[in-house]
Amino acid sequence: MIGLSSLGPKSADAGATGQTRARRPAGTGARWAGAVARSAVGLVSLVAAYELLRLVGVLPSASAPGVPSIGSALASGLADGTLAGPLGDTAQAWALGLALATAIGLPLGVVTGLSRWADSVTGVAVEFLRPVPAVALIPVGIVVFGLQIGLQVFLVAFATVWPVLIGCRHGVRTVDPLLIDSARALGQSRARVLYRVIVPASVPAFATGLRTAAGIGVVVAVAVEIVSGSPGLGYHLNSAQQSGRVTDAFAAVLLAGLFGVAVDLAARAAENRLAGWQRHTTEGRR
Amino acid sequence: MTTTEINRVTGPGAVRAKARGGFRGMRRRVTALALGWGFVALLLGLWEMAGRADTTALLPPFSVVATELVDLITGDALMTDIMPSLARALAGFVIGSLVGVVLGVALGWWRGLEPWCRSALEFLRAVPAPALLPLAILAFGASDTTRVGVIALGAVWPVLLNTTDGVRRVEAGYIDSARVYARGGRAELLRRVVLPAATPQIMAGLRVGLALSLIMMVISEMIASSSGLGNLILRAQRLYALDQMYAGVLLLGVLGWLLTLLFSAVERRALAWFYGLKGQDR
Numbered sequence: 001m002i003g004l005s006s007l008g009p010k011s012a013d014a015g016a017t018g019q020t021r022a023r024r025p026a027g028t029g030a031r032w033a034g035a036v037a038r039s040a041v042g043l044v045s046l047v048a049a050y051e052l053l054r055l056v057g058v059l060p061s062a063s064a065p066g067v068p069s070i071g072s073a074l075a076s077g078l079a080d081g082t083l084a085g086p087l088g089d090t091a092q093a094w095a096l097g098l099a100l101a102t103a104i105g106l107p108l109g110v111v112t113g114l115s116r117w118a119d120s121v122t123g124v125a126v127e128f129l130r131p132v133p134a135v136a137l138i139p140v141g142i143v144v145f146g147l148q149i150g151l152q153v154f155l156v157a158f159a160t161v162w163p164v165l166i167g168c169r170h171g172v173r174t175v176d177p178l179l180i181d182s183a184r185a186l187g188q189s190r191a192r193v194l195y196r197v198i199v200p201a202s203v204p205a206f207a208t209g210l211r212t213a214a215g216i217g218v219v220v221a222v223a224v225e226i227v228s229g230s231p232g233l234g235y236h237l238n239s240a241q242q243s244g245r246v247t248d249a250f251a252a253v254l255l256a257g258l259f260g261v262a263v264d265l266a267a268r269a270a271e272n273r274l275a276g277w278q279r280h281t282t283e284g285r286r
Numbered sequence: 287m288t289t290t291e292i293n294r295v296t297g298p299g300a301v302r303a304k305a306r307g308g309f310r311g312m313r314r315r316v317t318a319l320a321l322g323w324g325f326v327a328l329l330l331g332l333w334e335m336a337g338r339a340d341t342t343a344l345l346p347p348f349s350v351v352a353t354e355l356v357d358l359i360t361g362d363a364l365m366t367d368i369m370p371s372l373a374r375a376l377a378g379f380v381i382g383s384l385v386g387v388v389l390g391v392a393l394g395w396w397r398g399l400e401p402w403c404r405s406a407l408e409f410l411r412a413v414p415a416p417a418l419l420p421l422a423i424l425a426f427g428a429s430d431t432t433r434v435g436v437i438a439l440g441a442v443w444p445v446l447l448n449t450t451d452g453v454r455r456v457e458a459g460y461i462d463s464a465r466v467y468a469r470g471g472r473a474e475l476l477r478r479v480v481l482p483a484a485t486p487q488i489m490a491g492l493r494v495g496l497a498l499s500l501i502m503m504v505i506s507e508m509i510a511s512s513s514g515l516g517n518l519i520l521r522a523q524r525l526y527a528l529d530q531m532y533a534g535v536l537l538l539g540v541l542g543w544l545l546t547l548l549f550s551a552v553e554r555r556a557l558a559w560f561y562g563l564k565g566q567d568r
Contacts, residue, residue: 039405046406063425117321124322125329131542132535133500135416136516138508139523139531143344215412223416223501227508227520234417238509241420249424253417260412 065247073251082248083236083255090232090259093149094221097156101213105161106206109168113202114194119169126165134159135223147230152221159220160213167209171202204275211267218260233259346529354533363518371515372541374430375503378437382499383492386442390449390491394484395476397454411447415440415498416505428510433503440502441495448491452484486560489553496549500542515541 225234507516
């Protein structure tokens, strides 16, 4: 519990950051600027570390271009569409795969969360299928779908359906029984309890599952493109590397990283929006 | 954090029922397992029928694939592909986990570091690890070391971030009590109080890291490689040896399943005190 632990009398060094972590609503300008400055310092040191590794030869300079040239390759690639196009392909496959995973995982999670019977029936199959590395299915996907977008969507969906399903199942199963019993005692029908109590109460767990899934989806989408040659950032960077356009390959990796950051930020924002209210309940967030 | 919560429910239903104890719990557990395996048998039966009815030769029946799988395990592939794959995955996972735990404890313990590193770490984590593979091969060559390194790079982030969170969220009361009642310096405090209290979340990170290690293992063998399970199934697909391809995929599934089972067993041991403490039987 964030709130409580930050009140605890900690050691001096812990106390200071404990306060910043208490999510003060009034983020004063100075504090915010300080946070931005620190982040910037972190990112600059990252760049410096990379350049240092090149300088001392840990990274061979022939196969690791400097940051300025990567940056300009990224900018020109985005401007003339050679990078923007693949980014769009990757984003599309990611979004469709995640949507398909939600369409399957959400109802399955609710049903297995509600019914012990349904959970028993599907339990072994889920426990077996979940650890299968999704990329192992790339050859199967190629045989079944060819090198179309269906291949990427299928594999992204296969990888991301599990966190969604398990998040929903967990959310539904751990709804406070008191809430359900109260609603039933007040004469609500089962359907209404499901719709008005169980589903809203399990949204936070679902949102968490969805956020996990969003990150995994990016990894799998890029991996599929690298291996299979279906269109997207992964294919773009692999072909750039193979034809010796190293700077372009680095720019594509940088863009993939930025896409990953954007996905993560969006997923956090969505989670906050869907589940932020939970922070104010007695259970709180851990 | 939330990963731990998800984690808690993923343990097999068996544990849950067992902890309730007694004859009824036992019976319930057996029924659940029977239902679960029955469903799996049903699915395999459907696969068999679909495979036999299939005229396009795209889907061999389960029996054919299973036979091929047995051939695979008993043949040369065991030493040339399967074992090297497993060794690389485990080596990468162990290295990535160690680095992740050590860095994560440091970041969680010296809280002042975190605001400076957070943005850089978030970016590094967000870079899809498979994307680094072509670059790593270019820079360091297509060797086993490169592959293990990239596998470790895939596993390190979830471990690092979960460890940082876990260490930072250790209840202040534990630390205060230890400071008041126990002798010993900071190292002792870290070893005896902070690390055990952070273990649930570290385990959650390790579990994600294991899954990512397997993904990276397969991917790293699909690019510029001549051995390993990933290479085997991609080669089989290109040669249109579909029986072998499906057998390889099935084998990867079984390996992933077994490794996860093993991990769950270790986790249950490591966290037995935790479930007891929280009064949770799952």
